Amino acid sequence: MHLYFPRPFAHARFALLFYLCCSSDSRLLARAAGDDTIIHEDHNHHRLLNLLNNHDTFQGAAVEANDYEPNFAGFDRAIMGRAPEAATTLGNNAPKPADIDQGDIQYWIFPQATLQGPSGQADSPLPLPLPSTATNPSRLETDLMLLAPTQSPTVGSRTVWLTISTCDQPTSTTTGDAFAPSPLEIYVSLSRNNQRPDNGRSDHVIAVEGGYGNITLSNITDDIYIGVRAPESEGFRGAYNYELAASIDSPYATFFNGSANPWNTSITAWDTDPNSSLLGTGNITNAFLRSSDFTAWMAMRPPFSVYIHSQTDPAILGLQKSVCGLKNHAQIKDSNIQDSDKVMVTIGGQPKQLFYIKDLNSSSSYNAIMTLERSNKGIVGGGGAVWNMTSFTTKSDNNCQIIHSLPFCTNVAYAVPSNFTTNSTTLALAYDAYANKTYQNFSKSLQQIPCDTTPSAQYSLARNCDDCAEAYKTWLCAVTIPRCADFSSPSKLTHLQPRNIAQNFINGTEPKGALFSKENKTTNQSRNRWIDDTIKPGPYKEVLPFCVSDGEVGLEL
Numbered sequence: 001m002h003l004y005f006p007r008p009f010a011h012a013r014f015a016l017l018f019y020l021c022c023s024s025d026s027r028l029l030a031r032a033a034g035d036d037t038i039i040h041e042d043h044n045h046h047r048l049l050n051l052l053n054n055h056d057t058f059q060g061a062a063v064e065a066n067d068y069e070p071n072f073a074g075f076d077r078a079i080m081g082r083a084p085e086a087a088t089t090l091g092n093n094a095p096k097p098a099d100i101d102q103g104d105i106q107y108w109i110f111p112q113a114t115l116q117g118p119s120g121q122a123d124s125p126l127p128l129p130l131p132s133t134a135t136n137p138s139r140l141e142t143d144l145m146l147l148a149p150t151q152s153p154t155v156g157s158r159t160v161w162l163t164i165s166t167c168d169q170p171t172s173t174t175t176g177d178a179f180a181p182s183p184l185e186i187y188v189s190l191s192r193n194n195q196r197p198d199n200g201r202s203d204h205v206i207a208v209e210g211g212y213g214n215i216t217l218s219n220i221t222d223d224i225y226i227g228v229r230a231p232e233s234e235g236f237r238g239a240y241n242y243e244l245a246a247s248i249d250s251p252y253a254t255f256f257n258g259s260a261n262p263w264n265t266s267i268t269a270w271d272t273d274p275n276s277s278l279l280g281t282g283n284i285t286n287a288f289l290r291s292s293d294f295t296a297w298m299a300m301r302p303p304f305s306v307y308i309h310s311q312t313d314p315a316i317l318g319l320q321k322s323v324c325g326l327k328n329h330a331q332i333k334d335s336n337i338q339d340s341d342k343v344m345v346t347i348g349g350q351p352k353q354l355f356y357i358k359d360l361n362s363s364s365s366y367n368a369i370m371t372l373e374r375s376n377k378g379i380v381g382g383g384g385a386v387w388n389m390t391s392f393t394t395k396s397d398n399n400c401q402i403i404h405s406l407p408f409c410t411n412v413a414y415a416v417p418s419n420f421t422t423n424s425t426t427l428a429l430a431y432d433a434y435a436n437k438t439y440q441n442f443s444k445s446l447q448q449i450p451c452d453t454t455p456s457a458q459y460s461l462a463r464n465c466d467d468c469a470e471a472y473k474t475w476l477c478a479v480t481i482p483r484c485a486d487f488s489s490p491s492k493l494t495h496l497q498p499r500n501i502a503q504n505f506i507n508g509t510e511p512k513g514a515l516f517s518k519e520n521k522t523t524n525q526s527r528n529r530w531i532d533d534t535i536k537p538g539p540y541k542e543v544l545p546f547c548v549s550d551g552e553v554g555l556e557l
Contacts, residue, residue, distance in 0.1 A: 269391070
Protein backbone atom coordinates (compact mmCIF):
# COMPACT_ATOMS: atom_id res chain seq x y z
CA MET A 1 0.00 0.00 0.00
CA HIS A 2 1.32 3.49 -0.86
CA LEU A 3 0.46 7.05 0.13
CA TYR A 4 0.63 9.61 -2.67
CA PHE A 5 1.22 13.36 -2.31
CA PRO A 6 -0.96 15.04 -4.95
CA ARG A 7 -0.15 17.96 -7.22
CA PRO A 8 -0.10 20.86 -6.56
CA PHE A 9 1.79 20.50 -3.29
CA ALA A 10 0.14 23.71 -2.07
CA HIS A 11 -2.50 21.48 -0.48
CA ALA A 12 0.10 20.18 1.94
CA ARG A 13 1.27 23.73 2.75
CA PHE A 14 -2.31 24.82 3.44
CA ALA A 15 -3.02 21.79 5.66
CA LEU A 16 0.09 22.43 7.71
CA LEU A 17 -0.64 26.15 8.06
CA PHE A 18 -4.22 25.42 9.14
CA TYR A 19 -2.97 22.89 11.71
CA LEU A 20 -0.41 25.33 13.17
CA CYS A 21 -2.76 28.28 13.36
CA CYS A 22 -5.58 26.38 14.98
CA SER A 23 -3.39 24.77 17.60
CA SER A 24 -3.50 26.20 21.11
CA ASP A 25 0.05 25.02 21.79
CA SER A 26 2.42 28.01 21.60
CA ARG A 27 5.32 25.65 21.07
CA LEU A 28 3.97 24.77 17.64
CA LEU A 29 3.99 28.46 16.59
CA ALA A 30 7.54 28.66 17.82
CA ARG A 31 8.45 25.76 15.58
CA ALA A 32 6.76 27.43 12.62
CA ALA A 33 8.88 30.50 13.25
CA GLY A 34 12.00 28.44 13.00
CA ASP A 35 12.59 27.78 16.70
CA ASP A 36 14.19 24.33 16.79
CA THR A 37 14.93 24.22 20.50
CA ILE A 38 12.48 21.39 21.14
CA ILE A 39 12.91 19.56 17.84
CA HIS A 40 13.59 16.21 19.47
CA GLU A 41 10.26 16.16 21.29
CA ASP A 42 8.38 15.63 18.01
CA HIS A 43 9.92 12.97 15.80
CA ASN A 44 7.87 14.20 12.81
CA HIS A 45 9.34 17.74 12.91
CA HIS A 46 12.21 17.08 10.52
CA ARG A 47 9.91 15.22 8.11
CA LEU A 48 7.56 18.19 7.84
CA LEU A 49 10.43 20.59 7.18
CA ASN A 50 11.84 18.30 4.51
CA LEU A 51 8.47 18.03 2.83
CA LEU A 52 8.02 21.82 2.78
CA ASN A 53 11.54 22.62 1.66
CA ASN A 54 11.82 19.89 -0.94
CA HIS A 55 8.26 19.55 -2.18
CA ASP A 56 9.34 19.60 -5.80
CA THR A 57 11.24 16.40 -5.21
CA PHE A 58 8.26 14.68 -3.59
CA GLN A 59 5.58 15.73 -6.06
CA GLY A 60 3.94 12.52 -7.24
CA ALA A 61 6.44 10.36 -5.32
CA ALA A 62 5.26 7.29 -3.39
CA VAL A 63 6.08 6.77 0.29
CA GLU A 64 5.71 3.32 1.79
CA ALA A 65 2.97 3.19 4.42
CA ASN A 66 5.21 1.30 6.80
CA ASP A 67 7.84 4.08 6.59
CA TYR A 68 5.59 6.78 7.94
CA GLU A 69 2.66 6.89 10.32
CA PRO A 70 0.99 10.25 11.03
CA ASN A 71 1.44 11.09 14.69
CA PHE A 72 1.05 14.81 15.23
CA ALA A 73 1.08 16.47 18.64
CA GLY A 74 -2.37 17.75 19.46
CA PHE A 75 -4.16 15.03 17.45
CA ASP A 76 -5.37 11.84 19.17
CA ARG A 77 -4.44 8.52 17.54
CA ALA A 78 -8.13 7.56 17.36
CA ILE A 79 -8.87 10.66 15.29
CA MET A 80 -6.07 10.02 12.81
CA GLY A 81 -7.05 6.30 12.41
CA ARG A 82 -4.81 3.23 12.25
CA ALA A 83 -3.76 1.55 9.04
CA PRO A 84 -5.04 -2.05 8.95
CA GLU A 85 -2.53 -4.87 9.29
CA ALA A 86 -1.26 -6.32 6.05
CA ALA A 87 -2.68 -9.73 5.15
CA THR A 88 -0.42 -12.75 5.72
CA THR A 89 0.20 -14.93 2.69
CA LEU A 90 -0.70 -18.63 2.81
CA GLY A 91 1.24 -21.23 0.85
CA ASN A 92 -0.07 -24.54 -0.46
CA ASN A 93 -0.21 -27.06 2.41
CA ALA A 94 1.85 -24.64 4.49
CA PRO A 95 -0.04 -23.43 7.58
CA LYS A 96 1.33 -20.66 9.74
CA PRO A 97 0.45 -20.93 13.46
CA ALA A 98 -0.90 -17.65 14.82
CA ASP A 99 -1.90 -16.21 18.18
CA ILE A 100 -4.91 -13.91 18.35
CA ASP A 101 -6.38 -12.03 21.31
CA GLN A 102 -10.08 -11.95 22.05
CA GLY A 103 -11.80 -9.21 20.06
CA ASP A 104 -9.09 -9.03 17.36
CA ILE A 105 -9.24 -9.97 13.68
CA GLN A 106 -6.42 -11.14 11.42
CA TYR A 107 -6.33 -11.24 7.63
CA TRP A 108 -4.88 -13.84 5.27
CA ILE A 109 -4.57 -14.23 1.52
CA PHE A 110 -4.16 -17.31 -0.67
CA PRO A 111 -2.70 -15.74 -3.82
CA GLN A 112 -3.51 -16.59 -7.41
CA ALA A 113 0.12 -17.49 -8.09
CA THR A 114 -0.05 -20.30 -5.53
CA LEU A 115 -3.49 -21.31 -6.77
CA GLN A 116 -2.05 -21.94 -10.23
CA GLY A 117 1.20 -23.38 -8.87
CA PRO A 118 2.39 -26.98 -8.59
CA SER A 119 0.63 -29.59 -6.47
CA GLY A 120 1.98 -30.47 -3.05
CA GLN A 121 4.11 -33.40 -2.00
CA ALA A 122 2.15 -36.52 -1.09
CA ASP A 123 3.70 -38.67 1.63
CA SER A 124 1.27 -41.08 3.30
CA PRO A 125 2.05 -43.31 6.31
CA LEU A 126 -0.36 -45.87 4.87
CA PRO A 127 0.21 -48.68 2.36
CA LEU A 128 -0.33 -47.07 -1.02
CA PRO A 129 -2.15 -47.20 -3.24
CA LEU A 130 -5.20 -47.89 -1.12
CA PRO A 131 -7.55 -50.35 -2.85
CA SER A 132 -9.99 -47.66 -3.99
CA THR A 133 -11.41 -50.07 -6.57
CA ALA A 134 -12.06 -52.81 -4.03
CA THR A 135 -15.58 -54.19 -4.15
CA ASN A 136 -15.79 -54.48 -0.37
CA PRO A 137 -13.59 -51.88 1.37
CA SER A 138 -13.82 -51.64 5.13
CA ARG A 139 -15.49 -48.60 6.63
CA LEU A 140 -12.18 -47.36 7.96
CA GLU A 141 -10.57 -47.99 4.59
CA THR A 142 -13.29 -45.88 2.97
CA ASP A 143 -12.38 -42.98 5.26
CA LEU A 144 -8.67 -43.34 4.50
CA MET A 145 -9.29 -43.17 0.77
CA LEU A 146 -10.62 -39.64 1.27
CA LEU A 147 -7.21 -38.51 2.55
CA ALA A 148 -5.46 -39.16 -0.78
CA PRO A 149 -4.86 -36.19 -3.14
CA THR A 150 -7.90 -35.78 -5.37
CA GLN A 151 -6.97 -32.95 -7.78
CA SER A 152 -4.74 -33.16 -10.84
CA PRO A 153 -2.85 -30.05 -11.99
CA THR A 154 -5.02 -27.92 -14.27
CA VAL A 155 -4.89 -24.57 -15.97
CA GLY A 156 -7.63 -22.13 -15.08
CA SER A 157 -10.06 -22.72 -12.23
CA ARG A 158 -9.20 -25.06 -9.38
CA THR A 159 -10.69 -26.38 -6.18
CA VAL A 160 -9.27 -25.03 -2.93
CA TRP A 161 -9.73 -26.60 0.50
CA LEU A 162 -9.51 -24.28 3.51
CA THR A 163 -9.17 -25.78 6.99
CA ILE A 164 -8.62 -24.35 10.44
CA SER A 165 -7.51 -26.15 13.60
CA THR A 166 -7.68 -24.47 17.00
CA CYS A 167 -4.61 -25.37 19.06
CA ASP A 168 -5.20 -23.24 22.16
CA GLN A 169 -8.12 -21.22 23.48
CA PRO A 170 -8.96 -18.95 26.43
CA THR A 171 -9.45 -20.69 29.77
CA SER A 172 -12.36 -20.30 32.15
CA THR A 173 -11.94 -17.98 35.09
CA THR A 174 -14.38 -20.14 37.10
CA THR A 175 -13.29 -23.53 38.42
CA GLY A 176 -15.50 -26.43 37.42
CA ASP A 177 -17.25 -24.82 34.45
CA ALA A 178 -17.84 -27.48 31.75
CA PHE A 179 -18.04 -24.98 28.91
CA ALA A 180 -15.78 -23.92 26.06
CA PRO A 181 -15.24 -20.33 24.92
CA SER A 182 -16.90 -19.18 21.72
CA PRO A 183 -15.16 -20.66 18.65
CA LEU A 184 -13.12 -18.66 16.19
CA GLU A 185 -15.06 -17.00 13.36
CA ILE A 186 -13.75 -17.44 9.81
CA TYR A 187 -14.87 -15.24 6.91
CA VAL A 188 -13.94 -15.78 3.26
CA SER A 189 -14.04 -13.30 0.36
CA LEU A 190 -13.47 -14.12 -3.31
CA SER A 191 -13.50 -10.49 -4.45
CA ARG A 192 -10.61 -8.06 -4.69
CA ASN A 193 -13.11 -5.37 -3.70
CA ASN A 194 -13.35 -6.99 -0.25
CA GLN A 195 -9.89 -7.92 0.96
CA ARG A 196 -10.90 -7.56 4.63
CA PRO A 197 -13.84 -9.98 5.05
CA ASP A 198 -15.66 -9.78 8.36
CA ASN A 199 -19.03 -10.47 9.90
CA GLY A 200 -21.68 -9.37 7.38
CA ARG A 201 -19.08 -8.69 4.68
CA SER A 202 -18.05 -12.06 3.23
CA ASP A 203 -18.90 -14.60 0.56
CA HIS A 204 -18.56 -17.60 2.86
CA VAL A 205 -18.46 -18.30 6.60
CA ILE A 206 -16.58 -21.34 7.90
CA ALA A 207 -18.31 -22.92 10.89
CA VAL A 208 -15.80 -23.96 13.57
CA GLU A 209 -16.90 -26.72 15.95
CA GLY A 210 -14.75 -28.62 18.41
CA GLY A 211 -11.70 -26.69 17.22
CA TYR A 212 -12.07 -27.65 13.54
CA GLY A 213 -13.61 -25.99 10.50
CA ASN A 214 -13.36 -26.49 6.75
CA ILE A 215 -14.80 -25.40 3.43
CA THR A 216 -14.36 -26.54 -0.17
CA LEU A 217 -14.24 -23.74 -2.75
CA SER A 218 -14.78 -24.77 -6.38
CA ASN A 219 -13.90 -23.04 -9.65
CA ILE A 220 -11.47 -20.58 -8.06
CA THR A 221 -9.42 -18.41 -10.43
CA ASP A 222 -8.16 -15.52 -8.29
CA ASP A 223 -6.92 -14.56 -4.82
CA ILE A 224 -8.83 -15.79 -1.77
CA TYR A 225 -9.12 -13.41 1.19
CA ILE A 226 -9.73 -14.72 4.71
CA GLY A 227 -10.55 -13.01 7.98
CA VAL A 228 -10.09 -14.80 11.33
CA ARG A 229 -11.90 -13.15 14.22
CA ALA A 230 -11.49 -14.12 17.87
CA PRO A 231 -14.77 -13.41 19.70
CA GLU A 232 -14.81 -12.11 23.25
CA SER A 233 -16.09 -14.75 25.69
CA GLU A 234 -17.26 -13.56 29.09
CA GLY A 235 -15.71 -15.54 31.91
CA PHE A 236 -12.65 -16.62 29.88
CA ARG A 237 -9.15 -15.17 29.79
CA GLY A 238 -6.24 -15.63 27.44
CA ALA A 239 -5.77 -15.85 23.69
CA TYR A 240 -6.40 -18.32 20.88
CA ASN A 241 -3.79 -20.12 18.81
CA TYR A 242 -4.72 -21.68 15.50
CA GLU A 243 -3.43 -23.18 12.26
CA LEU A 244 -5.07 -21.93 9.06
CA ALA A 245 -4.24 -23.90 5.92
CA ALA A 246 -5.11 -23.80 2.23
CA SER A 247 -4.54 -26.62 -0.23
CA ILE A 248 -5.10 -27.21 -3.93
CA ASP A 249 -4.68 -30.97 -3.38
CA SER A 250 -7.06 -32.09 -0.60
CA PRO A 251 -8.08 -30.94 2.90
CA TYR A 252 -4.94 -30.23 4.91
CA ALA A 253 -6.71 -31.38 8.10
CA THR A 254 -9.73 -33.69 8.30
CA PHE A 255 -12.40 -34.64 10.80
CA PHE A 256 -14.47 -37.78 10.29
CA ASN A 257 -17.87 -37.48 11.92
CA GLY A 258 -19.13 -40.71 13.46
CA SER A 259 -22.73 -39.70 12.86
CA ALA A 260 -22.07 -39.88 9.12
CA ASN A 261 -20.28 -43.21 9.45
CA PRO A 262 -21.78 -44.87 12.53
CA TRP A 263 -20.32 -48.33 11.91
CA ASN A 264 -17.17 -48.16 13.97
CA THR A 265 -14.92 -46.15 11.71
CA SER A 266 -13.21 -45.01 14.89
CA ILE A 267 -11.97 -46.98 17.86
CA THR A 268 -14.13 -48.77 20.39
CA ALA A 269 -13.45 -49.81 23.95
CA TRP A 270 -12.97 -53.58 23.87
CA ASP A 271 -12.68 -53.94 27.64
CA THR A 272 -11.36 -52.34 30.83
CA ASP A 273 -10.02 -53.26 34.23
CA PRO A 274 -9.70 -50.94 37.26
CA ASN A 275 -6.50 -49.31 35.96
CA SER A 276 -6.43 -49.74 32.20
CA SER A 277 -8.42 -49.98 29.00
CA LEU A 278 -8.09 -51.93 25.77
CA LEU A 279 -9.16 -50.01 22.67
CA GLY A 280 -9.22 -51.21 19.08
CA THR A 281 -10.11 -50.06 15.60
CA GLY A 282 -12.62 -51.73 13.36
CA ASN A 283 -11.32 -53.77 10.42
CA ILE A 284 -8.67 -51.62 8.77
CA THR A 285 -9.10 -53.65 5.60
CA ASN A 286 -11.33 -56.45 4.41
CA ALA A 287 -8.56 -57.88 2.26
CA PHE A 288 -8.22 -61.64 2.26
CA LEU A 289 -5.73 -63.38 4.52
CA ARG A 290 -2.28 -63.59 2.93
CA SER A 291 -3.25 -61.11 0.19
CA SER A 292 -0.79 -58.31 -0.62
CA ASP A 293 -2.99 -55.67 1.05
CA PHE A 294 -3.43 -57.81 4.18
CA THR A 295 0.31 -58.43 4.39
CA ALA A 296 1.16 -54.75 3.86
CA TRP A 297 -1.06 -53.63 6.73
CA MET A 298 0.25 -56.25 9.14
CA ALA A 299 3.88 -55.49 8.27
CA MET A 300 3.69 -51.75 8.84
CA ARG A 301 4.22 -49.75 12.00
CA PRO A 302 0.82 -49.12 13.67
CA PRO A 303 -0.31 -45.90 11.92
CA PHE A 304 -2.97 -44.52 14.26
CA SER A 305 -2.63 -42.46 17.44
CA VAL A 306 -4.99 -42.08 20.39
CA TYR A 307 -5.65 -39.44 23.06
CA ILE A 308 -7.44 -40.07 26.38
CA HIS A 309 -9.18 -37.48 28.54
CA SER A 310 -11.38 -37.69 31.63
CA GLN A 311 -15.03 -36.84 31.08
CA THR A 312 -14.97 -34.73 34.25
CA ASP A 313 -12.29 -32.37 32.88
CA PRO A 314 -13.50 -29.76 30.32
CA ALA A 315 -10.01 -28.82 29.09
CA ILE A 316 -10.45 -30.33 25.61
CA LEU A 317 -13.99 -29.05 25.04
CA GLY A 318 -13.73 -26.91 21.92
CA LEU A 319 -10.51 -28.66 20.86
CA GLN A 320 -11.52 -32.32 20.53
CA LYS A 321 -11.60 -32.29 16.71
CA SER A 322 -8.15 -30.75 16.29
CA VAL A 323 -4.88 -32.70 16.26
CA CYS A 324 -2.86 -29.79 17.64
CA GLY A 325 -5.53 -29.11 20.28
CA LEU A 326 -5.37 -32.73 21.48
CA LYS A 327 -1.57 -32.66 21.53
CA ASN A 328 -1.64 -29.59 23.74
CA HIS A 329 -4.44 -30.45 26.15
CA ALA A 330 -5.32 -34.18 26.32
CA GLN A 331 -4.45 -35.73 29.67
CA ILE A 332 -2.93 -38.87 28.12
CA LYS A 333 -1.15 -38.07 24.88
CA ASP A 334 -0.22 -40.60 22.24
CA SER A 335 3.44 -39.69 22.69
CA ASN A 336 3.22 -40.98 26.29
CA ILE A 337 1.94 -44.43 25.22
CA GLN A 338 4.66 -47.04 24.72
CA ASP A 339 5.08 -48.51 21.23
CA SER A 340 4.60 -51.99 22.72
CA ASP A 341 1.09 -50.94 23.75
CA LYS A 342 0.13 -50.02 20.16
CA VAL A 343 0.16 -53.15 18.03
CA MET A 344 -1.39 -54.60 14.88
CA VAL A 345 -3.53 -57.70 15.51
CA THR A 346 -5.75 -60.00 13.44
CA ILE A 347 -8.50 -60.57 15.97
CA GLY A 348 -11.57 -61.70 14.06
CA GLY A 349 -9.44 -62.54 11.04
CA GLN A 350 -8.82 -58.98 9.77
CA PRO A 351 -6.11 -56.40 10.57
CA LYS A 352 -6.91 -54.07 13.44
CA GLN A 353 -4.85 -51.75 15.59
CA LEU A 354 -4.96 -52.24 19.34
CA PHE A 355 -4.23 -49.65 22.05
CA TYR A 356 -3.48 -50.65 25.66
CA ILE A 357 -3.99 -47.60 27.91
CA LYS A 358 -2.60 -47.77 31.46
CA ASP A 359 -2.48 -45.63 34.61
CA LEU A 360 -6.22 -44.90 34.70
CA ASN A 361 -8.45 -44.47 37.76
CA SER A 362 -10.97 -47.11 38.77
CA SER A 363 -14.72 -46.49 38.30
CA SER A 364 -13.91 -43.50 36.08
CA SER A 365 -15.25 -42.44 32.68
CA TYR A 366 -12.99 -41.31 29.85
CA ASN A 367 -13.17 -40.19 26.23
CA ALA A 368 -10.85 -41.69 23.62
CA ILE A 369 -10.08 -39.96 20.31
CA MET A 370 -8.22 -41.60 17.43
CA THR A 371 -6.06 -39.63 15.00
CA LEU A 372 -3.85 -40.21 11.98
CA GLU A 373 -0.86 -37.90 12.07
CA ARG A 374 1.95 -36.96 9.73
CA SER A 375 5.55 -36.30 10.74
CA ASN A 376 6.00 -33.55 8.12
CA LYS A 377 3.52 -30.68 8.16
CA GLY A 378 4.47 -29.32 4.73
CA ILE A 379 2.83 -32.14 2.78
CA VAL A 380 -0.63 -32.96 1.47
CA GLY A 381 -2.82 -33.78 4.47
CA GLY A 382 -0.05 -32.77 6.87
CA GLY A 383 -2.57 -31.53 9.43
CA GLY A 384 -3.73 -35.10 10.09
CA ALA A 385 -7.15 -36.62 10.62
CA VAL A 386 -9.35 -36.94 13.71
CA TRP A 387 -12.20 -39.38 14.24
CA ASN A 388 -15.22 -38.92 16.48
CA MET A 389 -14.61 -39.73 20.14
CA THR A 390 -15.72 -42.87 21.95
CA SER A 391 -16.20 -43.31 25.69
CA PHE A 392 -15.55 -46.00 28.29
CA THR A 393 -15.68 -46.56 32.05
CA THR A 394 -13.09 -48.51 34.02
CA LYS A 395 -14.06 -51.41 36.29
CA SER A 396 -14.39 -51.00 40.04
CA ASP A 397 -13.49 -54.45 41.46
CA ASN A 398 -9.88 -55.59 41.70
CA ASN A 399 -10.16 -59.10 40.30
CA CYS A 400 -10.31 -58.54 36.52
CA GLN A 401 -7.13 -57.73 34.55
CA ILE A 402 -6.60 -57.06 30.84
CA ILE A 403 -4.36 -59.34 28.77
CA HIS A 404 -3.66 -59.26 25.03
CA SER A 405 -1.24 -60.35 22.28
CA LEU A 406 -1.06 -63.97 23.41
CA PRO A 407 1.20 -66.24 21.28
CA PHE A 408 -1.31 -69.11 21.01
CA CYS A 409 -4.74 -67.68 21.83
CA THR A 410 -4.33 -64.75 19.45
CA ASN A 411 -8.02 -63.76 19.62
CA VAL A 412 -7.90 -63.14 23.37
CA ALA A 413 -7.85 -59.42 24.16
CA TYR A 414 -9.99 -58.65 27.20
CA ALA A 415 -10.06 -58.70 31.01
CA VAL A 416 -9.63 -62.11 32.67
CA PRO A 417 -9.93 -63.30 36.29
CA SER A 418 -6.91 -62.14 38.29
CA ASN A 419 -5.78 -61.22 41.77
CA PHE A 420 -3.37 -58.48 40.62
CA THR A 421 -0.38 -60.12 42.31
CA THR A 422 1.38 -60.38 38.94
CA ASN A 423 1.75 -58.11 35.93
CA SER A 424 -0.41 -58.50 32.85
CA THR A 425 2.38 -60.00 30.72
CA THR A 426 3.06 -62.84 33.17
CA LEU A 427 -0.65 -63.41 33.63
CA ALA A 428 -1.19 -63.61 29.86
CA LEU A 429 1.59 -66.15 29.41
CA ALA A 430 0.18 -68.32 32.21
CA TYR A 431 -3.29 -68.45 30.64
CA ASP A 432 -1.86 -68.98 27.16
CA ALA A 433 0.40 -71.85 28.24
CA TYR A 434 -2.49 -73.63 29.95
CA ALA A 435 -4.71 -73.33 26.86
CA ASN A 436 -1.93 -74.48 24.55
CA LYS A 437 -1.27 -77.52 26.73
CA THR A 438 -4.97 -78.42 26.69
CA TYR A 439 -5.07 -78.08 22.89
CA GLN A 440 -2.37 -80.71 22.32
CA ASN A 441 -4.73 -83.67 22.86
CA PHE A 442 -7.06 -82.38 20.14
CA SER A 443 -4.14 -81.74 17.81
CA LYS A 444 -3.00 -85.34 18.16
CA SER A 445 -6.51 -86.59 17.43
CA LEU A 446 -6.77 -84.40 14.34
CA GLN A 447 -3.57 -85.88 12.98
CA GLN A 448 -5.39 -89.22 12.69
CA ILE A 449 -7.74 -87.72 10.09
CA PRO A 450 -6.67 -88.05 6.41
CA CYS A 451 -6.80 -84.31 5.76
CA ASP A 452 -4.89 -84.53 2.46
CA THR A 453 -7.03 -87.22 0.90
CA THR A 454 -8.78 -86.90 -2.46
CA PRO A 455 -11.79 -84.55 -2.67
CA SER A 456 -14.22 -87.46 -3.00
CA ALA A 457 -12.99 -88.90 0.28
CA GLN A 458 -13.05 -85.68 2.27
CA TYR A 459 -15.75 -85.04 4.86
CA SER A 460 -16.42 -81.55 3.45
CA LEU A 461 -15.32 -79.60 0.39
CA ALA A 462 -16.24 -76.31 2.05
CA ARG A 463 -14.00 -76.75 5.10
CA ASN A 464 -10.71 -78.54 5.61
CA CYS A 465 -8.67 -79.66 8.60
CA ASP A 466 -7.06 -76.24 8.99
CA ASP A 467 -10.51 -74.66 9.37
CA CYS A 468 -11.41 -77.31 11.94
CA ALA A 469 -8.22 -76.73 13.93
CA GLU A 470 -8.74 -72.96 13.96
CA ALA A 471 -12.39 -73.23 15.02
CA TYR A 472 -11.51 -75.62 17.87
CA LYS A 473 -8.69 -73.35 19.05
CA THR A 474 -11.05 -70.33 19.07
CA TRP A 475 -13.61 -72.26 21.14
CA LEU A 476 -11.00 -73.67 23.52
CA CYS A 477 -9.41 -70.29 24.19
CA ALA A 478 -12.83 -68.71 24.82
CA VAL A 479 -13.84 -71.26 27.46
CA THR A 480 -10.38 -71.80 28.97
CA ILE A 481 -9.65 -68.07 29.33
CA PRO A 482 -12.99 -66.58 30.46
CA ARG A 483 -13.75 -62.91 30.06
CA CYS A 484 -14.19 -61.27 33.45
CA ALA A 485 -16.68 -58.66 34.69
CA ASP A 486 -17.07 -56.94 38.06
CA PHE A 487 -18.77 -59.13 40.66
CA SER A 488 -20.70 -55.99 41.62
CA SER A 489 -22.26 -55.77 38.13
CA PRO A 490 -26.09 -55.66 38.20
CA SER A 491 -27.67 -59.10 38.55
CA LYS A 492 -30.19 -58.28 35.80
CA LEU A 493 -27.43 -58.66 33.20
CA THR A 494 -28.22 -62.23 32.15
CA HIS A 495 -25.09 -62.66 30.02
CA LEU A 496 -23.00 -62.48 33.21
CA GLN A 497 -22.55 -65.68 35.22
CA PRO A 498 -21.35 -65.48 38.87
CA ARG A 499 -18.25 -67.65 39.38
CA ASN A 500 -15.99 -68.82 42.23
CA ILE A 501 -18.12 -67.52 45.10
CA ALA A 502 -16.74 -70.32 47.28
CA GLN A 503 -13.62 -68.19 47.66
CA ASN A 504 -13.45 -64.95 49.60
CA PHE A 505 -12.77 -61.64 47.92
CA ILE A 506 -9.15 -60.56 47.57
CA ASN A 507 -9.55 -58.28 50.60
CA GLY A 508 -10.63 -61.29 52.71
CA THR A 509 -14.35 -60.50 52.93
CA GLU A 510 -16.96 -63.15 52.17
CA PRO A 511 -19.61 -62.79 49.44
CA LYS A 512 -23.13 -62.45 50.81
CA GLY A 513 -26.62 -62.90 49.44
CA ALA A 514 -28.97 -65.87 49.07
CA LEU A 515 -28.60 -65.76 45.29
CA PHE A 516 -24.94 -66.71 45.54
CA SER A 517 -25.19 -69.98 47.45
CA LYS A 518 -21.93 -71.82 47.84
CA GLU A 519 -23.84 -75.06 47.31
CA ASN A 520 -24.53 -74.14 43.68
CA LYS A 521 -21.88 -75.91 41.61
CA THR A 522 -22.45 -73.53 38.69
CA THR A 523 -21.46 -70.50 40.70
CA ASN A 524 -19.21 -71.77 43.47
CA GLN A 525 -16.24 -72.36 41.15
CA SER A 526 -14.80 -71.19 37.83
CA ARG A 527 -15.45 -72.92 34.53
CA ASN A 528 -12.18 -74.77 35.07
CA ARG A 529 -10.58 -75.38 38.44
CA TRP A 530 -7.11 -74.35 37.23
CA ILE A 531 -8.20 -70.69 37.56
CA ASP A 532 -9.34 -71.10 41.17
CA ASP A 533 -6.26 -73.12 42.18
CA THR A 534 -3.59 -71.16 40.32
CA ILE A 535 -4.88 -67.62 39.72
CA LYS A 536 -7.13 -67.42 42.84
CA PRO A 537 -9.15 -64.39 41.71
CA GLY A 538 -11.94 -64.60 44.29
CA PRO A 539 -15.58 -64.14 43.22
CA TYR A 540 -16.16 -62.59 39.78
CA LYS A 541 -18.67 -62.70 36.95
CA GLU A 542 -17.94 -64.38 33.64
CA VAL A 543 -19.05 -62.88 30.34
CA LEU A 544 -20.58 -65.95 28.71
CA PRO A 545 -19.17 -66.79 25.26
CA PHE A 546 -21.64 -67.01 22.40
CA CYS A 547 -21.77 -69.04 19.19
CA VAL A 548 -21.61 -67.13 15.94
CA SER A 549 -21.48 -69.27 12.79
CA ASP A 550 -20.03 -72.53 11.52
CA GLY A 551 -19.40 -73.73 15.04
CA GLU A 552 -17.13 -70.80 15.92
CA VAL A 553 -17.21 -69.14 19.30
CA GLY A 554 -16.91 -65.40 19.78
CA LEU A 555 -16.80 -62.81 22.49
CA GLU A 556 -18.76 -59.61 22.08
CA LEU A 557 -16.29 -56.71 22.02
